[in-house]
Amino acid sequence: MSPAFEKFKAYLDKLNHYSRVINLLSWDMYTTTPKLGFDGMAATDTYFSTEYFALYTSDEFYELVKTLNEPEEYEQLTPGYQFTVRKYKKNLEKDRKIPKDFYERFTAARNESQRAWTEAKNAADFSIFAPHLEKMIEYTKQQLAYTDPGKDVYDTLLGLYEEGMDSTTIDKVFEELKEGLLPLTRKILSAPQPDSSIFKGYYDPDAQKKVEKLLLSYMGFSFDAGVTAESEHPFTDGFSRYDVRVTNHFYEDNPFSSMFSAIHEGGHAIFEQNVDPALTGTAADDCCYMGVHESQSRFYENILGRNRNFWIPIYNKVQELLPELKRFSLDEFIRECNHIQASFIRTEADEVTYCMHILIRYEIEQAIFRDHVPASELPALWNQKYQEYLGITPANDAEGILQDMHWSDGSFGYFPTYLLGSIYDGMFLEALEKDLGSVDDILAAGEIRKITRWLNENIHWYGSLRLPKEVIEKVCQKELSAKPLLNYFEDKYSKIYQL
Amino acid sequence: MSPAFEKFKAYLDKLNHYSRVINLLSWDMYTTTPKLGFDGMAATDTYFSTEYFALYTSDEFYELVKTLNEPEEYEQLTPGYQFTVRKYKKNLEKDRKIPKDFYERFTAARNESQRAWTEAKNAADFSIFAPHLEKMIEYTKQQLAYTDPGKDVYDTLLGLYEEGMDSTTIDKVFEELKEGLLPLTRKILSAPQPDSSIFKGYYDPDAQKKVEKLLLSYMGFSFDAGVTAESEHPFTDGFSRYDVRVTNHFYEDNPFSSMFSAIHEGGHAIFEQNVDPALTGTAADDCCYMGVHESQSRFYENILGRNRNFWIPIYNKVQELLPELKRFSLDEFIRECNHIQASFIRTEADEVTYCMHILIRYEIEQAIFRDHVPASELPALWNQKYQEYLGITPANDAEGILQDMHWSDGSFGYFPTYLLGSIYDGMFLEALEKDLGSVDDILAAGEIRKITRWLNENIHWYGSLRLPKEVIEKVCQKELSAKPLLNYFEDKYSKIYQL
16 A cells, blocks of 8 residues: 555545445435424534535545556556546546535525425426526536536536436437337327226235335345335435445335335345445445446336236235235236336336436427527427327426426436436347346246346446446447337337237 | 634534434444444444544633633523533543543443453353453443542442432432332232233234334324334434434234333433423433433333323224234233233333342442452352342343343443432322322323423423432422332232232
8 A cells, every 4th residue: 555545545434434424314314304303414414515525625635636646656556446536536627626606606506496496396386496497507507617618518417427428429329219119109009008997906005015125135135235214205325335225105005116116226226235345435336327327227127127027936925915916917917017108207107108208308408508498498398398209298387397306406417317227228138138048038937136146247346437338338249229128119018019 | 692602602513413423323223224234334433433522522622611611601601501511511621531542442442342242142151241341340440530530439420320319319219119119029929910921922013113103192202303213122312302213123922012112212202302492402402311311211101101091092092003902901901011020131121120120230330339349250149139139040141140231331320320210200200190180080081291291391391401309309399219109119019919
């Protein structure tokens, strides 16, 4: 250990302690904190977040990071620390260009904007949120003018969430997908549909919790290195590969929601639990590319979880734990899991129409940053696109443009990563079947852990070390393409809907 | 706000942020952290605990505290801040006398001792723990030689947990109790006993959780300012009056344990939820006297919870939530709640023999610090006293001297506060009935909230502002005495056991 690395390591450990408690405070606020305790937790969160930012952007740390990027130091580092000092240097060069007072104003405006969004959504009234959205757009542009002057704003935003994926690349695959998917979706939507109403009934939330645990264990989630909890919206929160937490929400009248959320979040969690332990404590110890991360949750949720064979070995056990399901045959159950419907809410959409929800958002984000469409005109644009792609128009803004919180805190450019994840999945499925043979057969034999192991070894192990394009290249030995996903949809739904 | 107070307040807020995250880390480790995540959480806990101690004992803070103790500053402070600066001055004067290297050695030895205790308990082999216990005794004496030179060690220890209660006072009331209670206990134990075996069966843990929530609400626990969780041993953890958390443990074969733990911890929690809001953020905002705190948990658990009338308004609801109880009449149920038995494990003892468990520990602590009995001789002393007071001898050290963890981390002098709590309860019961009339009638009428309100107004509201002796004086207008508790036991159990 060189003296410079020793100093850097001590500083990094300290930063890691700070981010751990910031993470823990947020975990607690989402899962546990009672109503009246929220202000106290939030004040402590603000305190440590501010301290963290000061430590992270300090001259002292920046100097250490620069020193470790010098060749004679850099070459001695392990890949995890090389990644860390490279990433921090790049980020700090940018972040240190943001004036402190601007940062504070942006933070304050973001908090106000989130509050206004909540109010607007509850009132189903976009006009409450519009001025804040306008501000978020302006502040975002301003921030990028500091950090990435002269670069295309929307491309830079996309790179924040999925490094190396610019709009040229994304346009190409999204167009490819849209061309094939629009006609397929229209065919599906006009075909005869199953009767969802047979699933009306009461599904004991305590029993659903037991099913969640069964599903997670079955997939390969480690309860030695993870826990489950409840929250308003399901999410995954990792402290390290040794402590990865998933949450869920249990609806009394819906047995599917918590099952597919469990499988989805389980996919995120299995990723984080299986990163190379040598990366622990470095910036590469989880996956910072949202598309790649999402590809894993969606692979489990859709490619595996919505496959009839996934359920063959466990459907009896699920029925034992949740006896209300005994009324339904496996065929009825799985038919409902693959029920394709035009609907308004992205997070509740099936795997096919989900793509449309993202395409719409991607096009609107481009309208914002490329065509400078003002906030006030966005609801009309939103509704027009829903009519065009899904043939439906939201009754109000709450089930329209106000449904997602992403834009309220300035997370522009995030949405496309969801669809990128699905597009990667099509390619991963091809690669996996080339290596292991038919997924149908593996699942039917109850050998899902074989698939998990393949994902562990080919994707999870590397944490953030490989950029998204490198992941695709290494795993699939192919250029990124939406074709495999399209083929998967066409094969699957032609059979199901007898097209 | 004087400039000195302003500085002090900013420093105190910072300390409060630190203690909040230390508390949260510990809460998470007890309730949530998965097995493999424990080391990560513990490392962060150590980091912030060390930082906290450095901030708390810094010259800067000590100077601020001293300044605010000057009359011209002190008189301007609210009672909560007066208490805070007084307490901190006293504690800092002592704590700053502890050499840093001694403190570190003690901390390391304490960790080793706790580990050795766990190992010894699992192996039921006291010899593994004996050298560590010897060390804990030595370090404790050494620490008090720094902080309280020339004072009686055991009296000083007692004062750490129940300020103002020295062994002269405690000896007097414990003797008073023992004299009456020993013959009563012997009479009870030789009377005919109910048949506990009828309660054998399976009691759904999920249903028990629902009963817990019912009991807590019924007593007056606020779920807006509190939550429930699970842990190996039940405990209460308060972040402020706005966020007080209780845990429980649910045994499939025992419906009583979780119910009485819920009522017990609920008593602690209702205390903390009802401290004067003006004290929030000061050192007086919870109760730092363990005996007074325990008096409230034990008042709910024993005086109220083991009273037949407590259950009259809710037994039907409890049976609805936990249908396995429908087999038992209220009389059978309550009879088992008041089943007095000689048993080995303190935490599972009934309210009468519980007192004996504490008397034994109190006498052994005196043997350690006054008669200098070496650790190696303590198991024999322990077993001899169990034979003398309860007529039973533990089969091994795990159900004997190794059962409690208190001595493993040097918490000598803590045990007596449990019994002080019960003795206070006898007196509080008298005072409460003088004010409100018969507790039986209030409970039978389903008006337990009246009792809660009386406790809120007379005890909880003051947090730590009143010393234990002042609490007794203000609430009971009497000297401390064990007579009321004895009277309560005699009345109640003469009827139940038809003595």
